[in-house]
Amino acid sequence: MKKVENIAYAGLTRFIENGEGEKELLLWVENDLSKTSFSYSYFETMSNRIAGILQEIGVNPGDTVSLFIPRSPMLISCFFAVLKNAAISSILFSTLGEAGLLDRLSNSNARVIITKKSLLRKIISIKHQLPTLERILVVDIDEDQNDHVLSLKRLLSKSSSAFDYPHSLDAETPAFLQYTSGSTGKPKGALHVHGAIADIEKSFKEIMQLQADDLYWCTADPAWITGLVYGIIAPFTTAARQLQYNGTYNADNWLKLLEQEKVTVWYTAPTALRMLMQEEESKFSQRDFQHLKRMYSVGEPLNPEIYHWGKRIFGVEVYDNWWQSETGSMMIANRPPMKVKPGSMGKPREGIESFICDENMRLLPPGKQGLLCLHKGWGSMFRGYFHNDTAYAEKFHGDIYVAGDLAFTDSDGYFWYVSRADDVINTAGHLVGPFEVESALLEIPEIADVAVIGADDPIMHKRIVAFVKLRSGAAWSKELELKCRVHVSNKVSTSAIPAEFHMIEQVPKNQSGKILRRVLKAVYEGKDPGDTSTME
Amino acid sequence: MDIQERLTKVFRTVFDNESITLTPDLTADDVDEWDSLSHINLMLAIELEFGIEFSQSEIQNFSNVGELLECVKTKLEPS
Numbered sequence: 001m002k003k004v005e006n007i008a009y010a011g012l013t014r015f016i017e018n019g020e021g022e023k024e025l026l027l028w029v030e031n032d033l034s035k036t037s038f039s040y041s042y043f044e045t046m047s048n049r050i051a052g053i054l055q056e057i058g059v060n061p062g063d064t065v066s067l068f069i070p071r072s073p074m075l076i077s078c079f080f081a082v083l084k085n086a087a088i089s090s091i092l093f094s095t096l097g098e099a100g101l102l103d104r105l106s107n108s109n110a111r112v113i114i115t116k117k118s119l120l121r122k123i124i125s126i127k128h129q130l131p132t133l134e135r136i137l138v139v140d141i142d143e144d145q146n147d148h149v150l151s152l153k154r155l156l157s158k159s160s161s162a163f164d165y166p167h168s169l170d171a172e173t174p175a176f177l178q179y180t181s182g183s184t185g186k187p188k189g190a191l192h193v194h195g196a197i198a199d200i201e202k203s204f205k206e207i208m209q210l211q212a213d214d215l216y217w218c219t220a221d222p223a224w225i226t227g228l229v230y231g232i233i234a235p236f237t238t239a240a241r242q243l244q245y246n247g248t249y250n251a252d253n254w255l256k257l258l259e260q261e262k263v264t265v266w267y268t269a270p271t272a273l274r275m276l277m278q279e280e281e282s283k284f285s286q287r288d289f290q291h292l293k294r295m296y297s298v299g300e301p302l303n304p305e306i307y308h309w310g311k312r313i314f315g316v317e318v319y320d321n322w323w324q325s326e327t328g329s330m331m332i333a334n335r336p337p338m339k340v341k342p343g344s345m346g347k348p349r350e351g352i353e354s355f356i357c358d359e360n361m362r363l364l365p366p367g368k369q370g371l372l373c374l375h376k377g378w379g380s381m382f383r384g385y386f387h388n389d390t391a392y393a394e395k396f397h398g399d400i401y402v403a404g405d406l407a408f409t410d411s412d413g414y415f416w417y418v419s420r421a422d423d424v425i426n427t428a429g430h431l432v433g434p435f436e437v438e439s440a441l442l443e444i445p446e447i448a449d450v451a452v453i454g455a456d457d458p459i460m461h462k463r464i465v466a467f468v469k470l471r472s473g474a475a476w477s478k479e480l481e482l483k484c485r486v487h488v489s490n491k492v493s494t495s496a497i498p499a500e501f502h503m504i505e506q507v508p509k510n511q512s513g514k515i516l517r518r519v520l521k522a523v524y525e526g527k528d529p530g531d532t533s534t535m536e
Numbered sequence: 537m538d539i540q541e542r543l544t545k546v547f548r549t550v551f552d553n554e555s556i557t558l559t560p561d562l563t564a565d566d567v568d569e570w571d572s573l574s575h576i577n578l579m580l581a582i583e584l585e586f587g588i589e590f591s592q593s594e595i596q597n598f599s600n601v602g603e604l605l606e607c608v609k610t611k612l613e614p615s
Contacts, residue, residue: 031565070568094568097552118555118568247565249572478584485577490552494573 002171008083009167011236015040031247048163050081061086066110070094084165090177093223097491102126171195180325181433189386190325199379203329204234216242218267225325262291269299271428299429300461301417304342328380344414372407425454430495440491446474449507451515466498560602
């Protein structure tokens with residue numbers, strides 16, 4: 001089998017061996033704008049220490065270690081430590097609720113979780129449902145709580161800064177899991193391998209085109225595929241100088257950082273740009289963005305309005321691109337020197353075969369809307385959905401990967417996104433399965449039945465809209481709305497909170513009990529619901 | 537129960553976290569579950585708890601708990 005470098009070797013150890021250990025790699029900015037510089041040596045040493053601890057507590061190659069901590073230098077160190085053990089890293093959003101967390105931890109069979117004190121209670125509350133979970137390492141407690149809940153701080157104080165590991169391994173060795181939602185059922189873990197590294201680096205170089213003097217800023221959280229692949233893996237393995245900001249969206253801080261730190265290449269998301277668009281123009285005009293060379297955007301379609309706004313305000317080109325948790329790297333992208341067509345995703349990058357097919361997998365000509373497909377076989381392609389072969393097989397028709405998006409091409413070969421081809425809701429770049437939200441809402445005693453759809457939203461691309469049938473005797477109120485919102489937030493995730501609730505007499509379903517979301521969407525949009533003959 | 541205690545109770549319920557302790561300089565960056573989406577839950581819960589209403593700009597512009605507490609106190613003062 002083909003051998004490749006372990007991603008941890010390619011991203012850290014290799015640079016130490018080359019004498020570049022002290023090279024400033026990452027400028028870390030806290031939410032109070034205090035700054036710390038980190039070098040390869042820092043991450044090499046810290047990840048060695050954590051790797052040794054993981055090995056000592058019994059983590060073996062192929063085991064899953066879940067990282068349930070917010071973005072931080074510690075998270076980056078933990079990620080590389082897991083890879084040094086040839087174990088599988090699974091970074092999880094710290095805003096996940098108990099059910100969302102349980103789905104992911106039980107699917108991944110995590111043996112170890114690294115977390116922080118304030119998140120520990122969520123794990124403890126579901127631990128009895130996680131038979132494979134052996135150890136919980138907590139980064140910010142001083143003493144072990146018991147034999148299972150250990151202080152990583154204490155373990156680090158007596159750990160070794162050296163860790164031996166094989167620098168090369170089989171290309172197909174699993175490296176990380178990225179959870180994503182589907183139309184039905186539980187979240188699926190897209191499994192990626194160490195062999196993805198060449199494709200990730202190639203895409204980063206071809207599209208971002210960073211030079212030695214550039215300062216790159218990817219705003220995505222590492223629990224999101226963009227934040228992991230283009231916020232950690234690619235910048236580390238290509239020695240890109242980067243900035244990371246440890247805070248939520250804050251227009252003043254973001255603009256200050258762009259200006260004062262002289263960011264040259266900025267990778268962000270349409271929702272963030274739409275939020276910035278709502279700020280007073282004076283906030284931008286009082287700042288000088290002369291160092292910024294270009295911006296990139298991903299996660300949702302970049303509509304022409306934002307594109308033109310971004311170009312006018314920041315004075316640089318805005319390059320949109322398209323990819324997924326499953327593709328592992330950017331597939332279709334605008335990049336220099338190509339001419340940008342506002343609203344288009346761009347063109348496939350070198351070596352990627354992308355095309356539009358109808359439902360029978362017949363190729364469609366330019367201008368015809370259909371399923372966005374990719375020819376199987378690119379290096380960073382996911383190798384499976386963890387413990388879900390059926391769902392993986394359903395994504396392919398022979399050698400063709402069907403992305404689940406509707407799009408069309410134009411006569412110049414540009415791709416144009418239309419919508420999801422399924423019921424998954426893309427809200428602010430997070431894919432939310434309606435089933436997860438509905439399941440949580442059905443736990444509320446006042447709710448008899450519920451259906452969830454995505455509706456157009458001027459900021460978040462799609463907002464979640466819930467149609468609720470109340471139990472007899474129950475009445476809708478502000479208090480009940482709050483109860484629903486808080487329950488979904490704490491059970492599933494903050495990104496799954498419905499923005500609107502509408503009361504209905506009956507959830508439209510077909511004779512086999514499947515929710516007819518298209519009917520609800522049509523009614524919501526004031527359109528004709530079409531054929532309802534299959535409705536029960 | 538004073539206003540701060542009632543506010544603490546609201547925070548703990550909304551974020552399902554009994555360990556939250558309110559300080560004037562506490563911000564969304566200090567609470568794992570507090571993001572722009574759960575912030576709407578928090579505002580709605582405070583409005584219901586105190587029988588007050590926030591304007592859109594108030595909802596968007598609280599930069600820390602101290603400002604939020606002051607705003608609640610002001611709204612509760614007899615006019």
